Amino acid sequence: MTEPLEFRILGPFEAARSGRVLEIPAGKPRALLALLLLRRGEVVSVDTLVDELWGETPPQTAAKNVQGYVARLRRALGDGMLATRSPGYALRLDDGALDSARFEALVEQARHDEPATASDHLREALALWRGPPLADFAYESFAQDEIRRLEHLRLGAVEDRIEADLALGRHEQVMPELESLVAAHPLRERLQGQLLVALYRSGRQAEALEAYRAARRRFVDELGVEPGPELQVLERKILQHDPGLQSPARR
Numbered sequence: 001m002t003e004p005l006e007f008r009i010l011g012p013f014e015a016a017r018s019g020r021v022l023e024i025p026a027g028k029p030r031a032l033l034a035l036l037l038l039r040r041g042e043v044v045s046v047d048t049l050v051d052e053l054w055g056e057t058p059p060q061t062a063a064k065n066v067q068g069y070v071a072r073l074r075r076a077l078g079d080g081m082l083a084t085r086s087p088g089y090a091l092r093l094d095d096g097a098l099d100s101a102r103f104e105a106l107v108e109q110a111r112h113d114e115p116a117t118a119s120d121h122l123r124e125a126l127a128l129w130r131g132p133p134l135a136d137f138a139y140e141s142f143a144q145d146e147i148r149r150l151e152h153l154r155l156g157a158v159e160d161r162i163e164a165d166l167a168l169g170r171h172e173q174v175m176p177e178l179e180s181l182v183a184a185h186p187l188r189e190r191l192q193g194q195l196l197v198a199l200y201r202s203g204r205q206a207e208a209l210e211a212y213r214a215a216r217r218r219f220v221d222e223l224g225v226e227p228g229p230e231l232q233v234l235e236r237k238i239l240q241h242d243p244g245l246q247s248p249a250r251r
Helices: 028-038 046-054 062-077 099-110 115-126 141-167 171-184 189-201 205-223 229-239
Strands: 005-008 014-017 082-085 088-091
Touching: 005 099, 028 046, 028 062, 028 088, 028 141, 046 062, 046 088, 062 082, 099 115, 099 141, 115 141, 141 171, 141 189, 171 189, 189 205, 189 229, 205 229
Parallel strands: none
Antiparallel strands: 005 014, 082 088
């Protein structure tokens, strides 16, 4: 029985079977496979493939070239993966064959877990990342929407994991990571709020308030708006030493 294929797009593009990375033809055949992977379960027409692979100036032999690329991919992947379906082709995937789908499933599961289990599931999800998503296709138009979507989901998963760690009393452990993330995403309010909470729980109230003032200046200077209501409420709670700001683990 043929072992199932695994596709990896959370980093450099790879296809693997039984842990062995397959040799996928470089260039347009590789891009064609990525295109079909991003539209898994759909029939992608030859016309669409030509448009995505060559843009506005395809060669006269483009449709024939696509047929040749599909034949090469079938040899690399094995029978049954690439199906011919009028007016084009479709990629058949087993459940769990795509690393980004496994990542999203783990992140969704974590939203229903208790903090300790959520933290473990989110770490497992984030460990699937080997670099920027679809790194081989960073400049291909067909990949841009998915790259942005996955990057957004990854940052949200990091925030979810930090939230779980804060709930477990790990504020000092996540502090260096939070400081780095806030520097990279200074207008991300959730990260700003998490940093304020971590500072406050570490006994650094003055630094938490200064971090809020620095964040407020950035929002006003760069966006022309005040921080959102949640950050403003958090500042007031810090000023008032609100008992609700204490670590749940400590309470």
